[in-house]
Ligand SMILES: Nc1ncnc2c1ncn2[C@@H]1O[C@H](COP(=O)(O)OP(=O)(O)O)[C@@H](O)[C@H]1O
């Protein structure tokens with residue numbers, strides 16, 4: 286069974302047909318990279334899996350989106366619960382104007398965890414997982430805004446990990462970061478794979494090549510090609526994929 | 536050519552702007568100077584009522600009394616001279632209309648031409664007397680001495696608990712009830728308006744879709760444009776009787792009525808300022824919260840409200856500012872009793888309402904007139920403090936970004 290799956294998924298922003306019948310599945314413990322030119326629908330598709338598109342007016346969805354085999358757009362689904370299973374990291378680091386500790390504890394608190402020791406423990410583990418603990422352990426009470434951009438992004442990853450989701454959706458998580466921070470995050474993705482289903486949207490072909498097991502190429506709202514990363518990059522079947530991965534457009 | 540024109544135009548506009556800036560500042564300055572000049576004149580005035588004198592027997596050692604003591608004597612709360620530093624003898628109060636108790640009308644003369652003489656006689660014969668009468672009846676060789684009144688001091692003005700600016704023989708210029716009345720009504724207004732305004736702003740900023748919001752906003756702004764008399768009228772006709780009935784009061788004109796009306800009047804400001812503040816919360820911040828499984832409400836009170844808290848404080852302070860200065864509506868519904876309020880269900884009198892109600896009957900340049908200006912100064916200082924706090928809050932907000 287796939288961890289994440291969509292069947293003939295169509296999405297419309299008002300009259301605009303943004304996703305055109307996408308059918309694909311992603312397995313647990315695998316990293317899938319979404320690539321494609323800007324505006325092809327990568328973010329839109331990604332945000333279907335935690336129903337983040339619900340926030341936008343005039344969005345209509347046809348088809349099925351399944352998480353662990355369950356249709357997440359059926360009425361009985363509690364969206365808040367879904368989002369504790371499907372975590373998300375955004376393109377730009379977006380910490381809350383709170384302390385480092387409170388940023389990581391936020392998800393636990395809103396989901397009803399009261400036990401102080403448990404919270405402290407989870408904060409520490411998550412920061413360690415996000416390879417940030419050593420840098421911040423002495424200033425947990427400091428504002429998250431005092432961190433550098435790369436640290437903030439790892440804080441956001443720690444924040445997502447703290448509530449122990451099973452899926453991690455990452456929308457260009459390193460696009461705003463310097464090479465060193467980027468390398469740290471790639472390393473992190475590699476380690477997190479052990480426990481998570483990970484999707485990473487990226488504009489960077491090398492990055493897709495380094496971190497992902499599978500790659501999906503999107504073009505104008507369609508899934509053009511999906512397969513092992515190695516195959517997509519070395520022997521793409523579709524000419525559009527070939528043009529894109531060789532840098533001829535995009 | 537074009538360049539020359541450009542430069543000339545720019546200079547001209549700069550000049551006009553500078554000039555209008557200067558004129559505006561000057562006008563404001565002039566108004567403030569005028570206000571304080573008139574207001575401060577009060578403190579060189581004797582609080583004895585316009586054109587009257589207070590006299591006692593020559594044997595009486597009391598030379599000076601405060602306005603408050605005189606009122607206490609005339610209210611018969613002080614009945615013995617020893618209470619005000621004189622001999623141990625009861626006080627005999629004399630008002631001009633009592634003169635017929637002592638002298639038959641024919642002894643006063645047809646046109647009261649003998650009145651000054653008789654008054655002098657009376658005061659010299661009665662060692663216990665205190666007499667108040669118009670200055671014109673004070674004869675040249677009057678047998679008795681006038682009582683000096685202490686000047687009004689800032690302390691007695693601010694701390695005085697009684698405001699009877701036209702009472703005889705000595706006016707009472709204590710503004711504490713008016714200051715407290717203003718604060719009570721404004722505080723009550725903000726207590727009502729802030730939660731309501733916050734709720735409405737949360738609704739318009741976070742919950743309502745664009746269509747609802749676009750119809751609601753103009754309606755709220757319309758609310759700000761209604762003249763305050765209309766609010767006052769509504770308060771008088773609807774609210775006052777309702778309060779009277781609900782609380783079983785003898786009168787419905789209370790601080791509560793004023794607070795409710797002012798609260799309604801402050802709502803538009805509070806809603807639109809809060810709404811604007813909340814809308815500046817970055818979308819990314821709200822999405823981050825929702826993506827962690829927070830509900831919409833959790834996101835609002837854990838992210839949106841903390842993020843816009845300085846905007847909300849600004850809204851509250853602006854709302855108070857609106858309430859403190861409001862005149863007409865308050866005048867109509869608060870009952871205007873100048874007593875220190877103890878509950879919201881008592882009538883109160885605010886500073887602006889006092890000025891509006893009394894200025895017309897206060898003779899220009901007189902003590903009452905100046906006292907009203909001094910009240911204006913107090914009001915000015917109150918709103919100044921408020922404006923400075925708004926500036927401080929918004930400066931802090933900028934520093935936080
Ligand atoms: N909220 C929205 N309303 C209308 N159109 C949108 C909205 N968000 C995205 N789109 C459109 O949908 C298409 C896909 O956008 P997106 O998923 O962000 O692309 P990508 O992440 O691949 O760059 C784009 O053409 C974009 O303009």
Ligand SMILES: [Mg+2]
Pocket residue numbers: 327328329456
């Ligand atoms: Mg995108």
